[in-house]
Amino acid sequence: MIIHRVIRKVQRFQGWFGSGAALCLIAGLYIGLVDSPPDYYQGEVVRIMYVHVPLAHTSLFAYIVLSVGSMWYLWKRDPIVDNMCHAVAALGAIFTTLALATGMIWGKPTWNTWWTWDARLTSYSVMLLILISYLMLRTFIDDHEKEARYAAVLAILGLVDLPIIHFSVEWWRTLHQPQSFSMRGVSMSSEILIPLMCMSIGMSLLFSYMLMVRTQLLYLDRLLHAKKGRLLSQFHMSQSDS
């Protein structure tokens, strides 16, 4: 199948992804933390953006990969794609949590509050809830095929729901409190853009690398399980024969 060929091709470059991620992140950290000047409006706090924005982008990317993979699974019923979906959900949950945590740390000195029911923050946290419920659902089903199918259904439903959640929260917020803080209007100078791009590329590469490692991990886990089970049944059969 085509997806197997693609995975095998990409897997061959796994090491490149890892080292590329390491290089980009080290360069980005050096430029972001040491080399770049503080922002005129935000001061030193702007440096949090260099780690927060890439994390947020990547977690959104993770959800897109999850839903595309889920649709592919429902279409082709390919177990390796299901492994990838399972892996990407766990990674997405971690990246979303970290994006929210760094966002809160940025919000404290900038908006003087850890949390606000901003549309973006709220839809991100709902996305985290959906990802966690996705992972929980998978632990409660014994049959692998059924687990994959149900999880895919949940992921696709979540994909449809997330934009609606975002818009409804945005409407709800504009109704209750006027938009007091906004990131729009803060123009991006090249001093900010260079470390941001570095960290963004590095984080995407790191995410791809982690996705490969985790897919491999889940695959090997399942392989070991299956092989052990088969050996055990062979053993029992030989026992009953003799």
Added chain:
Amino acid sequence: MTSLYLRWGGLLIVAVGLSVLTYNHYQQHLSTVSPHQMKEQAPRQEIRLFGMVRGGTLEGKVKAGDATFELMGNDTSVTVHYQGPPPDNLRELKTLILIGKWNPSDNIFEARDIGLITNYGFVIGAYLIGLIPLAIFLFAMSRRVGLLYEEIKESKLYQEE
């Protein structure tokens, strides 16, 4: 497995190097001294002085960027002569950071600019919280993949059927 530990050891060294660089950067460009410390140490080079403008002492053409006032901090106050770009946040009872040189002969701090108040703790916290869990998670996963490979190899499970 050895190559895994070697790779992560290398990364750890790079991480330590980066944090040393960051710390140096912070010490050179962002750390501040209080008037009390400044009077004790009497540094020659340019420093960043942190304190509050004392009420009722601000004089001169503030809008034009030429002013004299007293800066309070740790129960010690020092006379400051500010001459630089027109400041937008120089008011009485305002906490700020002044960049300039200490003149011990006539006990006046010659300030040339006003710096931004840094909240570097938040920056460091965000980077640590953002990156360390990722690193730990990735390390645990790679290690487990290595262990699984070894287990499959040793248990002779990976054979032709």
Added chain:
Amino acid sequence: MTFFNVIRWIVWKDLVIELRSRETMSSMVFFALIVIFIFSFSFSMDQQAAREVIAGIIWVAFAFTGIIGLGKSFSTELQNDCLEALQMVPESKGAIYLGKVVANFLFIFVVEILLFPMFVIFFNLDVVEEISILLLIFFLATVGLSAVGTLFSALTVQIRAREVMLPILLLPMVIPVMIAAVEATKGALNGDPLTMYSQWLELLAIFDVIFTVVSFWLFEFVMDN
């Protein structure tokens, strides 16, 4: 059996079971009454404060009551292997889904109609003029709730810990319904002109259409064994 006949038979079957046993509806009504009491103890309210929070209380009570009804919808099918029988219906699985949605909608909507007078009495609401618009809000929100809830009910009935998983899966998904229903109900109870909150009714209608279509399609994969 044609597509619509399957829908009709499933609705009829569920209604007959309910009319004979009265299990689901009575437990839903009683549970909601308890929720109303708990809420009125936990907020000691005057008229003004009631106006602010009553819409939220109404919808929290309705959502939890709805979850009880939705959970029962498919767990009754576990007895005597009725679920397998449903899966063998020689028609597209979507018919089963639509039949179940209609049945669940009827249960929840009737319970809401029964409960709303209680809210009016206990919290001294004045609703005579707005009753038609409130019914429209209840209708739209309940359609949304049962469209998503029926899918999740079918999904959770075949897994472990289904009583826990149904609300965990359902509640994040129906956040837009909750927000829109609470805002619209608040507007209606305050006696605001319709144009001020008609956007929420539109949002509810859009949610209903999208999620009925998507769940109709996904239901095939849930029931396919």
